Amino acid sequence: MIKIVAKRYAKALVELAHEKKIVDQTKADLAAFAALVDGHASLQKLFSSPAFTPDAKKLVIAELAAKLGLQKTSKRFIELLAETGRIRYVREVCAAFEELLAERQNRAIARVTTASALAPAETAEIKKKLEGITGKQVEIDGKVDAAVIGGAHAQIGSMVYDGTIRNQLSKMRDRLMK
Numbered sequence: 116m117i118k119i120v121a122k123r124y125a126k127a128l129v130e131l132a133h134e135k136k137i138v139d140q141t142k143a144d145l146a147a148f149a150a151l152v153d154g155h156a157s158l159q160k161l162f163s164s165p166a167f168t169p170d171a172k173k174l175v176i177a178e179l180a181a182k183l184g185l186q187k188t189s190k191r192f193i194e195l196l197a198e199t200g201r202i203r204y205v206r207e208v209c210a211a212f213e214e215l216l217a218e219r220q221n222r223a224i225a226r227v228t229t230a231s232a233l234a235p236a237e238t239a240e241i242k243k244k245l246e247g248i249t250g251k252q253v254e255i256d257g258k259v260d261a262a263v264i265g266g267a268h269a270q271i272g273s274m275v276y277d278g279t280i281r282n283q284l285s286k287m288r289d290r291l292m293k
Contacts, residue, residue, distance in 0.1 A: 118211070121204050125211035128192055129219060137188060142216060144189035149209040151179060163203040172197040214272075223251040228258045228268040228279075245269060248276075 132141040152158045161167055161175060173194050180190040196202040217224050225245050227233075233241070238255055245253040249271060264280040 121207035121211040124208050125215050129215045140186055144185045145209045147183050149206045169198045221251050223249050223253050223271045225253050226256045226270045228260050230261055230263045230265050
């Protein structure tokens with residue numbers, strides 16, 4: 116449910132940003148605001164609490180917008196989230212905005228998980244293979260998780276490409292259990 120709502124708001128912002136030709140600045144503004152809120156538990160509580168009125172939240176947003184140097188359109192959008200009671204979903208809206216923007220620009224964001232950090236050459240190889248599969252320009256969002264043991268797990272949208280040793284061992288165990 117939250118993803119659906121976040122996607123609706125993000126879609127409107129993507130269209131507005133394209134119309135005004137301020138896509139990059141809007142993306143940066145939204146990411147900066149979401150990161151600031153994520154980094155402060157007191158802001159998270161303020162924006163998720165029904166005890167604070169939308170006007171009180173808008174005052175805080177105005178201060179944060181000035182501090183971050185947000186453009187007018189971004190500030191107004193974030194205020195709209197506060198007015199409609201959706202400000203607590205700013206992280207989800209930001210993620211949906213980036214996904215819709217990437218889709219519109221024929222880009223894909225691949226969340227790649229490996230057991231250890233990838234060398235630049237390995238990242239380039241994975242990127243090249245994923246671009247061949249998807250037909251899109253791929254951006255790699257790397258994450259390290261020792262539980263994968265080895266190999267790589269890549270996710271682009273709802274598609275998962277699992278070449279991890281953990282997955283192979285799990286399949287082998289399932290075959291042996293039959």
